[in-house]
Amino acid sequence: MGDTAALVAALNATWFGSGLPPDAQTRLADMGRLETYPTGTELLTEGEVCEEVGVVIAGRMALRTLVPERGMVTILTIEPGDIWGWSAIVPPYRGTSTVVTIEPVTSVVFEGAALRIALREDPHLAQVLYPRILVAVSRRLAASRLQLLDLFARDATGGS
Amino acid sequence: MMTTEITRPERTTTAGRWYLDRAGLDDLVAALAADGRTVIGPTVADGAIVYDEIRASADMPHGVGDVQVAGRYRLTKRDDARVFGYVVGPTSWKRWVFPPTIELNTGRRAGHRVEFAPIRPRPERLAFIGVRACEIAAFGVQDRVLDAGPFRDADYAARRASAFIVAVQCTTAETTCFCTSMGTGPEVESGFDLALTELDEGFLLDVGSPAGQQLVEGPLAKAIRPATPVEVYTAAADVAATRARIGDPLPTAGLHDRLLAQLDNPRWAQIAERCITCGNCTLACPTCFCTSVVQKTDMEGIGATNERSWDSCFSPGFARVAGGSFRSRPRDRYRQWLTHKFGTWWDQFGTAGCVGCGRCITWCPVGIDVREELMAIAPPIALSPEPTRVEPVAASFDDFVVAQVVATRLETADTVTLTLSGADPAFSKGSLGQFAMVSIPGFPPLPISISRFTVDGIELTIRGAGPATRAMCALKVGDQLGLRGPLGNNWPIDRAVGRDLVIVTGGIGLAPLRPVIHALAADRRRFGDVRLYYGARTPADILYREEMERWASRGGIEVHLTVDRAGPEWEGRVGVVTQLFDQAQWEGANAIAFVCGPERMMQATANTLAGRGVTTSRIYVTLERHMECGIGLCGHCQMGRFFVCRDGPVFSLEQLGDTFGREGI
Numbered sequence: 048m049g050d051t052a053a054l055v056a057a058l059n060a061t062w063f064g065s066g067l068p069p070d071a072q073t074r075l076a077d078m079g080r081l082e083t084y085p086t087g088t089e090l091l092t093e094g095e096v097c098e099e100v101g102v103v104i105a106g107r108m109a110l111r112t113l114v115p116e117r118g119m120v121t122i123l124t125i126e127p128g129d130i131w132g133w134s135a136i137v138p139p140y141r142g143t144s145t146v147v148t149i150e151p152v153t154s155v156v157f158e159g160a161a162l163r164i165a166l167r168e169d170p171h172l173a174q175v176l177y178p179r180i181l182v183a184v185s186r187r188l189a190a191s192r193l194q195l196l197d198l199f200a201r202d203a204t205g206g207s
Numbered sequence: 208m209m210t211t212e213i214t215r216p217e218r219t220t221t222a223g224r225w226y227l228d229r230a231g232l233d234d235l236v237a238a239l240a241a242d243g244r245t246v247i248g249p250t251v252a253d254g255a256i257v258y259d260e261i262r263a264s265a266d267m268p269h270g271v272g273d274v275q276v277a278g279r280y281r282l283t284k285r286d287d288a289r290v291f292g293y294v295v296g297p298t299s300w301k302r303w304v305f306p307p308t309i310e311l312n313t314g315r316r317a318g319h320r321v322e323f324a325p326i327r328p329r330p331e332r333l334a335f336i337g338v339r340a341c342e343i344a345a346f347g348v349q350d351r352v353l354d355a356g357p358f359r360d361a362d363y364a365a366r367r368a369s370a371f372i373v374a375v376q377c378t379t380a381e382t383t384c385f386c387t388s389m390g391t392g393p394e395v396e397s398g399f400d401l402a403l404t405e406l407d408e409g410f411l412l413d414v415g416s417p418a419g420q421q422l423v424e425g426p427l428a429k430a431i432r433p434a435t436p437v438e439v440y441t442a443a444a445d446v447a448a449t450r451a452r453i454g455d456p457l458p459t460a461g462l463h464d465r466l467l468a469q470l471d472n473p474r475w476a477q478i479a480e481r482c483i484t485c486g487n488c489t490l491a492c493p494t495c496f497c498t499s500v501v502q503k504t505d506m507e508g509i510g511a512t513n514e515r516s517w518d519s520c521f522s523p524g525f526a527r528v529a530g531g532s533f534r535s536r537p538r539d540r541y542r543q544w545l546t547h548k549f550g551t552w553w554d555q556f557g558t559a560g561c562v563g564c565g566r567c568i569t570w571c572p573v574g575i576d577v578r579e580e581l582m583a584i585a586p587p588i589a590l591s592p593e594p595t596r597v598e599p600v601a602a603s604f605d606d607f608v609v610a611q612v613v614a615t616r617l618e619t620a621d622t623v624t625l626t627l628s629g630a631d632p633a634f635s636k637g638s639l640g641q642f643a644m645v646s647i648p649g650f651p652p653l654p655i656s657i658s659r660f661t662v663d664g665i666e667l668t669i670r671g672a673g674p675a676t677r678a679m680c681a682l683k684v685g686d687q688l689g690l691r692g693p694l695g696n697n698w699p700i701d702r703a704v705g706r707d708l709v710i711v712t713g714g715i716g717l718a719p720l721r722p723v724i725h726a727l728a729a730d731r732r733r734f735g736d737v738r739l740y741y742g743a744r745t746p747a748d749i750l751y752r753e754e755m756e757r758w759a760s761r762g763g764i765e766v767h768l769t770v771d772r773a774g775p776e777w778e779g780r781v782g783v784v785t786q787l788f789d790q791a792q793w794e795g796a797n798a799i800a801f802v803c804g805p806e807r808m809m810q811a812t813a814n815t816l817a818g819r820g821v822t823t824s825r826i827y828v829t830l831e832r833h834m835e836c837g838i839g840l841c842g843h844c845q846m847g848r849f850f851v852c853r854d855g856p857v858f859s860l861e862q863l864g865d866t867f868g869r870e871g872i
Binding site: 062107109110111118119120121122123124126128147149150186189190193194196197198199200 | 714744772779780808811
């Protein structure tokens with residue numbers, strides 16, 4: 048557990064954490080801890096129970112998925128301000144992709160179970176936090192859809 | 208300074224061209240007077256050339272020349288007897304077609320009733336002798352302002368229609384002349400009844416209208432004889448020498464956009480320290496049209512005559528309302544005038560408000576030179592290709608010019624850059640974002656963006672997506688191909704001066720933006736922050752990788768890359784291009800954006816840019832459509848009210864409106 052002030056400052060430096068009401072910041076800081084991970088750390092495995100959720104403060108992580116005959120494919124990278132492990136607070140609490148650091152990463156990390164309880168018991172915290180989680184998840188959804196279109200595909204129809 | 212290479216069709220035939228000796232000028236004046244016209248021409252008055260009524264050629268200057276520089280004018284004595292051996296003086300023909308004061312109407316109160324009676328114009332039949340090319344252009348500008356609808360100035364229209372115009376080709380120029388830059392002279396090409404080119408002892412006489420022809424066949428028949436080839440040649444050479452003497456003192460390509468981007472330039476305040484807002488420039492200007500109406504009341508105060516007089520945007524009260532003046536400071540008024548003449552006039556009337564006659568320079572009492580101010584406020588961007596729009600070559604269905612591949616570079620597994628040489632010089636002078644129609648016999652011609660302008664050619668970056676493009680990618684050094692172009696419009700880089708620039712592109716869409724990046728890097732200080740966001744399908748599909756590193760390290764350009772999919776070895780970003788900046792720190796209020804990629808990607812980008820505060824008028828996209836001709840004739844590329852090939856391919860979102868991204872357009 049780091050000190051609360053450092054955690055609040057770290058969260059405030061991201062779009063996800065900035066502008067939260069002070070009591071929510073304190074509440075989150077009390078629950079969170081600041082971690083650093085070396086390159087290549089696997090923080091979550093696709094399909095397995097997701098026990099932690101985090102906000103990237105610095106560095107880059109890859110979200111990867113295993114594609115038959117193609118091996119591990121990076122489908123998205125996440126950057127400072129993005130959240131990882133959101134499955135820890137959404138049933139069935141299992142990772143939707145594998146999360147690997149591809150640079151040294153600093154992250155604020157929360158225990159999924161503790162955060163779930165806090166969100167259930169503290170409507171005020173839920174009220175300010177869920178919209179941000181929703182923005183983060185919908186951004187990822189929108190991006191994934193665009194990637195799905197495979198806009199730069201070689202086999203574009205009508206090539207002359 | 209660049210040289211303009213405008214070649215004009217020379218009229219070297221002698222058919223229908225006449226010689227009038229100097230004494231014949233009297234026959235001309237007499238013929239016009241006999242036709243019931245008031246003849247106006249140059250005279251010497253108060254130490255200047257002044258247009259006024261003349262009755263004989265003796266009223267005109269003989270052997271008079273002039274010297275003009277900023278803030279100075281003086282007549283000189285020539286060592287010949289030429290009648291038109293000077294350039295324009297302080298007066299212009301505006302005085303006659305748009306007089307300084309006219310009566311408009313009378314109004315009267317009679318008890319509870321009011322009455323108005325218009326004072327209808329009484330068109331005096333006029334003839335002007337000695338109208339220069341810039342002055343004919345000035346008529347054209349005034350016609351657009353006063354006589355092109357939807358409301359017309361009837362008095363102007365009547366005077367203008369009545370005027371018989373005897374033009375004079377300029378065989379002399381002063382330091383203040385810049386008609387060449389404004390595209391208005393020195394050659395008189397149309398808009399006249401008769402045109403004179405002064406020779407040593409007389410004039411070459413050209414006919415420009417049926418009225419002119421009547422004069423030549425009637426009253427002037429005895430005074431003229433067919434011109435000799437030597438006379439025709441000498442006249443053309445003298446005018447060509449005038450063009451050469453003037454040069455191109457004010458590069459105007461893109462000036463409109465650059466100038467309007469400089470409303471906050473500190474130079475406006477500096478000019479205002481010199482400008483005394485006397486309005487001389489607007490009075491001497493042959494196109495300035497601002498007026499004010501004053502009531503001249505009778506002694507009882509119940510009747511009035513309304514008079515309209517020239518006014519000036521430099522008058523302190525010109526933009527006054529009850530609460531004060533909108534342009535109270537001299538700097539406001541100077542900015543108003545200059546940005547109107549060279550900027551917003553285009554938006555209102557489709558032409559510049561300046562014809563390059565130089566009167567405002569000569570007659571400014573403190574010697575402010577508009578060319579100098581424009582070059583200080585909105586200088587052209589230093590580019591390798593010339594910023595002047597060139598005429599395309601082979602601009603017809605059946606024509607291609609041949610170029611040769613001198614180098615090839617494999618950019619990715621399926622994309623090749625061809626360096627072409629030996630094509631028409633027009634190609635290397637193309638504008639940023641233009642394309643060429645490229646043809647290999649046996650395959651359909653295709654539009655390909657020019658991805659670099661070189662000294663003697665261009666580069667094309669081509670992705671082999673079908674049979675024709677694959678054939679192009681397979682070309683080897685020494686192979687030839689056919690080109691038509693350069694075609695289409697360009698990225699409005701002049702609008703980006705002084706602003707932050709955001710370039711968002713994906714895949715092969717980087718190719719048409721590459722020349723923009725080269726231009727930015729060459730004149731980096733003229734722009735704010737420049738950010739390039741580029742998305743490719745995979746790391747192996749990233750174009751111009753080494754070059755991109757140079758743009759970042761030496762070009763002062765922030766480069767951000769992402770790919771749609773990657774293996775574990777890729778440590779860069781993965782995701783769509785919009786994710787590179789949808790949470791970025793910069794504000795878009797001052798930014799302009801150039802976007803090129805698949806339409807769906809451009810839509811997502813436009814939405815994200817709009818969310819960051821970039822207005823639709825400053826988001827530019829380039830559209831891809833099926834093109835066969837590239838010159839607006841085949842109809843394939845129509846999109847809404849545009850042909851993408853001719854009107855685009857670069858459009859602002861504001862132009863496209865709700866057609867952009869709509870299904871089935």
